[in-house]
Amino acid sequence: MKAVIDVRDLVKTYGEGEATVHALAGVSLTINRGDYVAIMGSSGSGKSTLMHILGCLDIPTSGSYLLDGVDVSRLNDRQLALVRNRRIGFVFQAFNLIPRTSAVANVELPLAYAGVKASVRRKRALAALDMVGLGNRADHDPNQLSGGQQQRVAVARALVSEPALLLADEPTGNLDSKSTADVLAVLDQINREGRTIVLITHEDEVAHHARRVIRLKDGEIMSDVRQRAIQDERDEVPSWA
Amino acid sequence: MGLMEIFKFALRGISANKLRSSLTMLGILIGVGAVILLVAVGNGSKVEVEKSLQGLGTNTLTVSSGRAIRSSTYSTDLTLSIVEALKDKNAAPDILSVSPVVQSSQTLTYGSTDHTTTVIGTSTDYIQASSGKIATGEAFNADDAAKAERVLVIGQTTATELFGNEDPLGKQVSVGGQIFTVIGTLQKKGSTGFNDPDDTAIAPLSAVQRALTGYGPVNSITIEAVSADAVSAAQAEATAILNTKMHVTSTSNTPYQIRSASQLLETRTATAETFTTLLGAVAAISLLVGGIGITNIMMVTVTERTREIGIRKALGAPRRVILTQFLLEATMLSLVGGLLGVAGAFIGANFQITGITPVIVPSSVVLALGVSVAIGLFFGSYPASRAAGLRPIDALRYE
Structure with a gap:
């Protein structure tokens, strides 16, 4: 089985001298294709920092990170942009949709940066919105959508470029239970379709959806528990998909 | 992309x-x-x-009375005898013409229309010296001046204010209660931004003095030099004549001020x-x-x-x-x-x-x-x- 993520001795420190904070104190981790991993831990455990490094939004102080076998630390700015665009879909706790821009235009963005033609772009963006159940809200601006709907638009945006890896930083942190269920249903479905998911949460019921739960404390891995096996990409695809 | x-x-x-x-x-x-x-x-x-400045005429000098520093030793009046002395071709070969100027602010009335303007009493040479041109009618001549005929040449602004679209020629106008006849109008000079040179009425000096101001010294004298190059020579000649006629002893405090248009232009x-x-x-x-x-x-x-x-x-x-x-x-x-x-x-x-x-x-x-x-x-x-x-x-x- 091929590793999507392979990190070794990842260290991230902030500040200098006595004020140095070790956000990550040597994390080694391998995540295989098709896995669904929940990272848990109290605030300050370093889980967000780990997530940002995995999403190529931040760089580690030391340690190596191989994404699909490619050493990310050797990439330049332009190549990193390409990795963020093609390989990774990122869902933020704060949604991070571009304000005053319609849902479908938000979802189209990664495709536009990938150089996809406008007509193809629109079709794929609408398909992605349909998948998260918001096909009828395509022309709404973010401020006309509920929190749960905004987060589902953000998930559609993360998925539209069909990345191998979906990273979600507390995707349900700002949502009520109904919206949480909606978003988790979408994540379950795309994992069943073979997409690798890593998400951060501190809710046990969210972690319950994952196949594997990793707990961090003070920048180190405390426990790594497999709840369910990684399914074969082919089997158990729902008949309606 | x-x-x-x-x-x-x-x-x-x-x-x-x-x-x-x-x-x-x-x-x-x-x-x-x-x-x-x-x-x-x-x-x-x-x-x-x-x-x-182009409308001012660059060949002219203006003599006005008054000392830079007040002193009552000698009269500062510009009299007609000074005007005659300046006309002496032997003493002042570079002076083309000399026009005495009496200015008086008067209300002109035509029908029911009033307009207050500066009435200038002067000689026949003044219009040319002040680079004015006759638009319609004619200027007054030496004969009119000698007879103190009550005739007026008016500027465009005055004409419009008083007569509107009517032709002013031959119309009788009351100037400070005295009847004058309009015989000509001046071409438009254009605004200077500070005062309007077209808002004026020019009449023979004798008529203005008899009807309006009384006989006395003139306000200023406009001197025209024979050419633009002769302005400074004309100024020197005029200064010499004025110093003699007005018994000037100290050149630092003369009883008159003499300014050329080019000086005005520089200012x-x-x-x-x-x-x-x-x-x-x-x-x-x-x-x-x-x-x-x-x-x-x-x-x-x-x-x-x-x-x-x-x-x-x-x-x-x-x-x-x-x-x-x-x-x-x-x-x-x-x-x-x-x-x-x-x-x-x-x-x-x-x-x-x-x-x-x-x-x-x-x-x-x-x-x-x-x-x-x-x-x-x-x-x-x-x-x-x-x-x-x-x-x-x-x-x-x-x-």
Whole structure:
């Protein structure tokens, strides 16, 4: 089985001298294709920092990170942009949709940066919105959508470029239970379709959806528990998909 | 990603926040428009002064009575005997003509219309010496002057005020209660901005003195030199005659003032230049203030969007694409705002501003537009470039 993520001795420190904070104190981790991993831990455990490094939004102080076998630390700015665009879909706790821009235009963005033609772009963006159940809200601006709907638009945006890896930083942190269920249903479905998911949460019921739960404390891995096996990409695809 | 795509992104970025975009453009519009219009007003006043100086006649000298420092040793009156002495061709070969001038503010009445103007009593040479030209009718002649005929030659402003569209020739006008007949009108000289040379009525000296002012000294004497080159020679000759006739002992405090039109010209040109310099300084300051305003709004606008830049980077936007988008947005905002400012200034220049018709200086348009657009571009793209250079997570965390 091929590793999507392979990190070794990842260290991230902030500040200098006595004020140095070790956000990550040597994390080694391998995540295989098709896995669904929940990272848990109290605030300050370093889980967000780990997530940002995995999403190529931040760089580690030391340690190596191989994404699909490619050493990310050797990439330049332009190549990193390409990795963020093609390989990774990122869902933020704060949604991070571009304000005053319609849902479908938000979802189209990664495709536009990938150089996809406008007509193809629109079709794929609408398909992605349909998948998260918001096909009828395509022309709404973010401020006309509920929190749960905004987060589902953000998930559609993360998925539209069909990345191998979906990273979600507390995707349900700002949502009520109904919206949480909606978003988790979408994540379950795309994992069943073979997409690798890593998400951060501190809710046990969210972690319950994952196949594997990793707990961090003070920048180190405390426990790594497999709840369910990684399914074969082919089997158990729902008949309606 | 093609330039056309990025251009569409920039358009969407501008239209996404219409209020912010229009305020930015308004700031640039006012900055550019104010500078162009201010310089145009300064230039307009300069142009008007130049025009009025051409109407003055550059061959003339004006002698007026009065000492620079008050002293009662000798009479300061300019009498007709002085006028006769100045006409002496042997003593003053460079003097072409000498016209005594009596000025008196009088109310002219025609029918039910009143108009107050300066009535000038003088000799036949005055109209030519003051570079006036007869438009209709004729000037009074030596015969009229000798007989003290009550005839008037009026300027265009006076004619319009009194007669409207009627032909003034041959009409009888009451001047301070005395009846005068209009026999001619003067061609328009144009406003000097300070006083109107077309608002005047000229009559023979003898008639004005008999009917209006009484016999006494004249207010001033207008001397015309034979040519523009002879003005200083004529001035020397006039000075010598005046010193003799008025028993002047000290040349530092003469009982008369003698000024040539070219001296007047120098004074006025110097005034106009001071004015232009002043307005240039005001324009420079408004350009600076406008520039700071543009800097501010651009910095704020783009810095406010640091988070958005972070989101775009996280979605895989290359730095170049982000930069191009913000540069295009800044270009559109500054160009549209700047061009609207130029248009506004051109419209504003059609109106009189405090009595001055603005005349637009082309270089000020280029300067104001260039500086504003350059500032807009720099401060629109610099913060964007800074933000695009950040790690996505730092841009996203920006508050």
